[in-house]
Amino acid sequence: MPPWLSPEEWEAVRLSLSVALRSVVFGVPPAVLVAWLLARGRFPGRGLLDALVHLPLVMPPVVVGWLLLVTFGVRGPVGSLLQEWFGLRLVFTTGGAALATAVMSFPLIVRAVRLSLDAVEPGLEAAARSLGAGPVDRFLTITLPLISPGILSGAITAFAAGLGEFGAVITFASNIPGQTQTLPLAIYSATQTPGGEAMAARLALLSFALAVAGLLAAEFARRRLQAWLGREAR
């Protein structure tokens, strides 16, 4: 713990990192699947799925949080089942904060993966087919490695954005110190507290630094992977 942060502030930073990391770990696999379906699939309702995935980008985050509350709340259709079967409660928990963050950053990952999927020459997959590779084999050995820069940069961008998710988290998971009070929520609380300006400023500076570092890391990682893939070798 750095000496210039109080235990509560450090707790908020730690929680933010944990929530953002979890949201990315659980968000990436379904995002890759959805991106693949949108890029390669031909099925009815594809346009609808596309719109649905991108909804969190354009809807007020508070509305997303409210929809999650209605669905995953203790009395919600999914929430009540989770509670009954697994004893799992999402509302007002760190897991809930991670879920809200994952939903908000989902379109960011899908977009990045889809862009790199569109850049994969379909002829390469046809070549793999003619060499005897079945669909899963093809995806794992050709498509996945070729879109890995997109997955990585999408994941890092989503992580950086996830550190700062506010509206959906506070609506769905509330603002409980040590449980769901992430960086932006702690900043908000600090601004509401008399004499909290210094704390708010420190935390704001910290989120700024984290965001910039995240974006730089995403670009660096994408370039390294791209070079490893041999695309920019010449």
Next chain:
Amino acid sequence: MLEVTLRHGFPGFTLEASFAAPAEGVTVLFGPSGCGKSTLLAAVAGLLRPEAGRIALGGAVLFDSRAGVMLPPERRRCGVVFQDARLFPHLSVEANLRYGLRRAPRGAEGPDFSEVVELLGIGTLLGRRPALLSGGEKQRVALGRALLSRPRLLLMDEPLAALDQGRKAEVLPFLARLKQRLRLPILYVTHAMAEVDRLADTLVLMQAGRVLASGPVEEVAARTDLPLLGARRDAGVVLACRVLRHDTAQGLTHLAFPGGELAVPLATVPEGGPLRLRLRARDVVLATEAPRGLSVRNILPVVVEGLAAAEGHAAMLRLRAGPSLILARVTREAVARLALAPGQAAWALVKAVALSGPDGEEAPDD
């Protein structure tokens, strides 16, 4: 034996083609761009599903629209070499080569890794990434990758079309070598006549979605009634020859073909080996009396079988030398002056220097 019959509609034209390729040798699908030959190849590979038809390879049915059979490409065991090599950019040359090998069925026969690397001369490239290869090198690696998947049939879709003249000359000898060394049937799509001359055993001539003619290349190439061949500036026949002996002192190689003997500039094929010779109609001169005192080395007794009008003031003569057919282009004036008619005995004169074997430099066709 590959048997293909299919119909497939495109906006503006319909492909309706049927042909058979023998179990050995190179079958070339030849025709102008957009005649449907690449579509035929894609259908055989399974990368395109035709509207109707049947494709069978050996005893196995790959596609049959009436029986509802459509074997996916990964189970057809047809190796494909595409015009744009399509090497996997994230894998080294060696990993690219082994990609098909690892997925080949157990017990499938075919050349092994070191044999293919040696055959294609790609030993020094194994550790490189495809992005660092030249066009010709890429195409050789793609060829090796397809071979190592142990296919029952090798499909090549204009493998040289994207290469410049120099790179073409670099890859072509490897294809010729491959054809001699491996007993693998090859279906080869091209619109370049030089590749037909060099590689084809069987020729399938296509135009506007239809098969105009198909059969052994010596027969099809000699047909003057076919628009694609008759109008060629360098129309001619291909003779399957055998090397009799090399005369290094005179710089000549003596060849035998069914119907006579020919002397050509020194060739690299060993004595007794096969050599395919392209005899262009414009390089053949006709005499109605036994010629004497000429510098011309090759004088073949022939019988005039028929004559057809060629473009301009020329005529195309079909000459029979034993079982072989030779074409000669002469002026119509000469036909009238010599009173040439079918059944007439004559002598065909060919300058030795006009001939070049498949290993010699070939004039670019297009």
